Amino acid sequence: MINKSAVEMAEALNKGEITSVELTKAHLKQISEVDGQVHAFLHVDTQGALDQASQVDAKRNAGEKLPALAGVPLALKDVLVQKGIPTTCGSKMLEGWRPPYDSTVVRKLKENGIVILGKTNMDEFAMGSSTENSAYGPTKNPWDLTRIPGGSGGGSSASLASFQAPLAIGTDTGGSIRQPAAVTGTVGVKPTYGGVSRYGLVAFSSSLDQAGPCARTVLDAAYLHEAIAGHDPLDSTSINAPVPAVVAAAKDGNVKGMKIGVIKELQGDGYQAGVLKLFNESLEILASLGAEIVEVSCKYFDYALAAYYLIAPSECSSNLARFDAMRYGIRSGQGSAEEVMNATRQIGFGREVKRRIILGTYALSSGYYDAYYGSAQKVRTLISRDFESAFKLADVLVSPTAPTTAFKIGEKSNDPIAMYLNDIATIPTNLAGIGGMSLPSGLAAEDGLPAGFQIMAPAMKDDLMYKVGAALEAKLNTKWQGPILNSAPKLGAK
Amino acid sequence: MALKYEEVIVKYEPALGLEVHVELGTASKMFCGCNTVFGAAANTQTCPVCLGLPGALPVVNGKAIEYTIAIGLALNCSIAPYSRFARKNYFYPDMPKNFQTSQYDEPICTNGYLDITIDTDEGSKDFRIEIERVHMEEDTGKSLHMGGEAGRIHGADYSLLDYNRAGIPLVEIVTKVVNGCGKYAPEVARAYVSELRDILRGLGVSDVKMEQGSLRCDANVSLRLIGSEKLGTRSETKNVNSLKSVERAIRSEMIRHAELLNSNQRVIQETRHFHEDTGLTTSGRSKEQAEDYRYFPEPDLVPIAPSKELIAKIASTLPEKPSVRRKKLQEAWQVPDKEMAAMINADVLDLVEATVKLGADPTRARSWWLGEIARIANEKSVAAADLAISAADVAEVIALIVKGELTDKLARQVVEALINGEGSVAKIIETRGIKVVSDDSSLMAAIERAIAAAPDVAEKVRGGNIPAAGALIGAVMKESKGQADAAKVRDLLLKHLGQG
Numbered sequence: 001m002i003n004k005s006a007v008e009m010a011e012a013l014n015k016g017e018i019t020s021v022e023l024t025k026a027h028l029k030q031i032s033e034v035d036g037q038v039h040a041f042l043h044v045d046t047q048g049a050l051d052q053a054s055q056v057d058a059k060r061n062a063g064e065k066l067p068a069l070a071g072v073p074l075a076l077k078d079v080l081v082q083k084g085i086p087t088t089c090g091s092k093m094l095e096g097w098r099p100p101y102d103s104t105v106v107r108k109l110k111e112n113g114i115v116i117l118g119k120t121n122m123d124e125f126a127m128g129s130s131t132e133n134s135a136y137g138p139t140k141n142p143w144d145l146t147r148i149p150g151g152s153g154g155g156s157s158a159s160l161a162s163f164q165a166p167l168a169i170g171t172d173t174g175g176s177i178r179q180p181a182a183v184t185g186t187v188g189v190k191p192t193y194g195g196v197s198r199y200g201l202v203a204f205s206s207s208l209d210q211a212g213p214c215a216r217t218v219l220d221a222a223y224l225h226e227a228i229a230g231h232d233p234l235d236s237t238s239i240n241a242p243v244p245a246v247v248a249a250a251k252d253g254n255v256k257g258m259k260i261g262v263i264k265e266l267q268g269d270g271y272q273a274g275v276l277k278l279f280n281e282s283l284e285i286l287a288s289l290g291a292e293i294v295e296v297s298c299k300y301f302d303y304a305l306a307a308y309y310l311i312a313p314s315e316c317s318s319n320l321a322r323f324d325a326m327r328y329g330i331r332s333g334q335g336s337a338e339e340v341m342n343a344t345r346q347i348g349f350g351r352e353v354k355r356r357i358i359l360g361t362y363a364l365s366s367g368y369y370d371a372y373y374g375s376a377q378k379v380r381t382l383i384s385r386d387f388e389s390a391f392k393l394a395d396v397l398v399s400p401t402a403p404t405t406a407f408k409i410g411e412k413s414n415d416p417i418a419m420y421l422n423d424i425a426t427i428p429t430n431l432a433g434i435g436g437m438s439l440p441s442g443l444a445a446e447d448g449l450p451a452g453f454q455i456m457a458p459a460m461k462d463d464l465m466y467k468v469g470a471a472l473e474a475k476l477n478t479k480w481q482g483p484i485l486n487s488a489p490k491l492g493a494k
Numbered sequence: 495m496a497l498k499y500e501e502v503i504v505k506y507e508p509a510l511g512l513e514v515h516v517e518l519g520t521a522s523k524m525f526c527g528c529n530t531v532f533g534a535a536a537n538t539q540t541c542p543v544c545l546g547l548p549g550a551l552p553v554v555n556g557k558a559i560e561y562t563i564a565i566g567l568a569l570n571c572s573i574a575p576y577s578r579f580a581r582k583n584y585f586y587p588d589m590p591k592n593f594q595t596s597q598y599d600e601p602i603c604t605n606g607y608l609d610i611t612i613d614t615d616e617g618s619k620d621f622r623i624e625i626e627r628v629h630m631e632e633d634t635g636k637s638l639h640m641g642g643e644a645g646r647i648h649g650a651d652y653s654l655l656d657y658n659r660a661g662i663p664l665v666e667i668v669t670k671v672v673n674g675c676g677k678y679a680p681e682v683a684r685a686y687v688s689e690l691r692d693i694l695r696g697l698g699v700s701d702v703k704m705e706q707g708s709l710r711c712d713a714n715v716s717l718r719l720i721g722s723e724k725l726g727t728r729s730e731t732k733n734v735n736s737l738k739s740v741e742r743a744i745r746s747e748m749i750r751h752a753e754l755l756n757s758n759q760r761v762i763q764e765t766r767h768f769h770e771d772t773g774l775t776t777s778g779r780s781k782e783q784a785e786d787y788r789y790f791p792e793p794d795l796v797p798i799a800p801s802k803e804l805i806a807k808i809a810s811t812l813p814e815k816p817s818v819r820r821k822k823l824q825e826a827w828q829v830p831d832k833e834m835a836a837m838i839n840a841d842v843l844d845l846v847e848a849t850v851k852l853g854a855d856p857t858r859a860r861s862w863w864l865g866e867i868a869r870i871a872n873e874k875s876v877a878a879a880d881l882a883i884s885a886a887d888v889a890e891v892i893a894l895i896v897k898g899e900l901t902d903k904l905a906r907q908v909v910e911a912l913i914n915g916e917g918s919v920a921k922i923i924e925t926r927g928i929k930v931v932s933d934d935s936s937l938m939a940a941i942e943r944a945i946a947a948a949p950d951v952a953e954k955v956r957g958g959n960i961p962a963a964g965a966l967i968g969a970v971m972k973e974s975k976g977q978a979d980a981a982k983v984r985d986l987l988l989k990h991l992g993q994g
Contacts, residue, residue, distance in 0.1 A: 081547075081548065081549045087548070089548070094548070099547065099549070100542065100547070101542050101547070101550075103549055199549065199550070199551050200549040200550070201549055202549045203548075203549070203794075205793075206793035206794050207793035233553065234551060234553060235551050235553075236552065236553050236554065236794060236795050236796050237793075237794065237795075237796060314790060315790075315793055317583075317788075318581050318583050318593050318788070318790070321583060321585065321591065322546045322590065322591045322592050323548075324585065324587070324592055326587050326655065327545060327546070327547075328547070328548075337587045337653065338585070361788065364583070364788035364789075364790055365786055365788060366788070369788075369790070373790060
C-alpha cells in the first residue's frame, strides 16, 4: 500500500479496504526500516499520528463525510510549527523548543484529517540546496545514498522517494520545494506567493517564503494544494481570492492549444547535457499533445541570483534576530543579556546561516542600502516585468528545474557560489511571487539519476501548471511503464 | 555659581524639537488581538505574535490606523494615500523580535501644525508649532532590573521582562525645529504638549496620562548665540512625565547648555534623563555614534492605503478643536480671561464642564474644582482628575447645597471624605452623620435652651434689638456642631421672640 499514490490510498480508505491506523502503521514501519539510511525525519510523532488516524477512522465509521485526503499520512517540513511537537528548523538554536501554537498549514492539515507522521530534515532555517546545512546531519538521496536529496526541503522529498510518506509539506524561498523534487524524482509545487498562509512558517525571507505541496504524483499534489491553500486573516500577505481549481486542472490535463514558453536564459551553459536532453524530450511530448512551443527571453534573469542573495539575506538578518536566548530555544554564556545573546548566537547558528546574516546586515547598512538592497529590489521589479512580457506570449513558461542531477554529499559544501547556482532556474519565480512546479522528466543518461521539468504560471493561475504537469506526467508514465520511482533502488531493513 | 535663566536668554536663542509618544487607547494591540488594559499581571497579555515567537506574523489593527489618521487631520497634516511600515533593527531583551515595527521614510501623516497661545506678562502670545510627521509604531516590553542600584541596568543582578506592553500601538508626533520662542520656549513647549493632550483627549484616541506613560514627551533643546543662524548641538531629554516637567526640563537644559557654552565647552549630543526631584537632567546614552538601525520595508505587512472615503469619514467625525470649545465655554459661563486661564492651568476645565453638564451652576462648579479640590490635589501632588472624586460627585454635592441639605462647611467635609475614598456622597453623609439640622422641634429646643441661658439677650431682642440675636444664633449653632442651618435658626428665633 505504501507504494500507492495518496489518491489511491484515499480510495482504499473510503472503500474500507484499509483503516487510517493500518495505513499510518505501515508508514511508521517503513520509517523505522529505512530512515536509518535516509535520515529524512528529525522527529517521528508515532503516538500523535496514530491518535489522529484513529480519530479519522472513528469519524469514517460513524458515517461522517470526510475531506478527500482524510486518513492519509504526511511528512511535515520542520520549519512549520505544530503545537507541542519539537520544531527545530534544522538548527541547534531551537533544540528542544515545542511551539505553543499550530501554523495555519498544520491547522488545515488537521482539519482535513491528514495524519502528520513527523517533522522532516532541512537545511538550517531553509538556507541551502542540499540539506547538508542541517545541524542534525544530512539527509541522503534514496536514489543514491552518497548523494544529496536537494534542499532546503531534502527531508520532505526524500521521505516521498523512500515511501516513508505519500505526501509532504515543503517551503520554497528560492527553490527549496522544486529542486529537491527534481533530484529525488518527485513532484513539488511552490504556489503563488500569498496562496498558502505563512502564519507559523518560521521565516527565512518573508517576501519570498511560500509553503507548498510535495507528492509523488501531480494529482496528489493538487489535492494537498487545495487542502492547505486559501486566505488567512493571520497573514497580511495572504491573497483574498478563491483558490485556483488545481484538482480539476490536474484531472483535466488537456494542453491542446496551450502556448508553452521556453525561457532562453534558463538552458545552455552550466546545464548537464542529460538534463537538457530530458527537458527537450518533455517539450516534444507536450507538442505531440497539441501544445504550441514558443521561445521567450527574460533578459534580467541573469541578475536574479545576485538580487536574491541580497534580498533573502537582508530579510533573514532581521528575521533571525529574534533568536536571542531570551524567550525560547537554547541559551549559552553568562553575564549581561548582550553577552548571553552573543554566546548563544555563536554556537546556535551554523556557518551558512551566519554567512547570510552577515551578508544581509551589510547590505542593509546605512551607506550601502541603496547600492545593495535598493538595487536588488529594482532588479526584482525588472524580473517581474520580464515574466509579464513572457506571459503575453505564452500561457506557462518552462525550464529544467535544476541544472544538474543530485551531486555527491560534500561535493559543493565548501563552494557557496556553486551551491547557489543550483537554484538559478527556480529563484526568478520567488522574486516575482508566481507559482512554479517541478515534476520528473526522466533519468539522465550520464548518471541514471532523476531530473526535473519546471512549469511556471502567472500569479493565481496555479491551475495551469497542474494542467500541463498532469498531461506530461501521464505520457511519461506510459513511456516508463509506471511511475519513475519504480526504477529507484529498493531500500530495506538491514 | 549656576547661571540664572535671565542671563541665558539675553545671550542665547533656543531651538526646540518635541517628540511626543502617545499610547493609543485601542482595545487590542497594534499587530495582534491581545488586550491592552494597563496594570495586568506580568506577561498575561501576550500571544505568539507580540512575543515574537518563530513563525508568528503581524496583522495591522485597523482602529489604530483610523485613530492615527484622526490625529493627523486634527493636526492639519496631509494623509499619505500610501505608506508603509518599516523594521527598525536593534537588539534589546524587551523587544521580542529584536526589531521594532515602525514607520520610517513613509509616515502616514506629514506637514501639519498646531497653534497655541500662552499667557505672558506682555499679554497673550500666539505661536504656530509645525508638525513634521505623525507615524505609527509598536511599543516595547518593560525590563525590571533587579538588585544593584535601584532600577538601573548597570550593576543589576538580573532583569525581569514583562511583555504586556510589547505591541501596544504608539503614535509618534514629531515637530519641525521650533524657533523664535526666545525666553518663552519652556512655556511654549508646555502649552504645545498641553494643547496636544487636549486634542488627543477630545479625539478619544488615548487616555493621555503622562504619569502612567500613555503620553510621553522627549524634548530636544539646543542653544545658539542670538543673531546666529547655525543651530547648536542638541540634547534629547527623556523621562519628562508631566506638563510642569516639560517646562522645567527645558529651562534646566537651557541653563546647562549656556553654562557649557559660556565656559567654551562642547554640548554633547546625547540622551538625558530628567529627574522630578532635583529638576535636573543626567546623561544617558551618547548618540555621537549614531546607531545603524538598518531600516527596510516590513515584508510581513502590506502598504497602508486609506481610501479618500475613509479619510473623509474620519474628518467628518472630528470633534471641535479645544481652542474653539474653550471659547464657547468661556462665553457660556461668562468667565473672565484670568479665571479661564486658571482652569486650564489647573487642568480642571473638562471636570468643570462635566460638572456643569450634570446640572451644576458654572460658578459653583468652577469654585469647587479650582478651590477646595485643586488645593487638595496640589497637596497630594496629583492631577485633580486623578483624585477619587468625579464630576458627578461634585454635581451631587452642589445640588445638596442648593437644596439646603448641606452647608458649605459640611460640603467641604463630604468632598474630603470622597477624596479619601470613603464611598459615595450618600454613604458619607450617612456614616459620618452629616446633616443640616432643620427639624423645627429639635431646633426649637436648642433655641429655648439658648434663651434660658441668656435671658437678658433675649429680652434685648424682644425689645427690637435684632443684631443682638447673633449671640443666641451662635449658641445654637455651637450646640449643633455647625450642622444647623443658620438662616433657619435665625428665622425660628426671631419668630419665637416676636420679631418674625
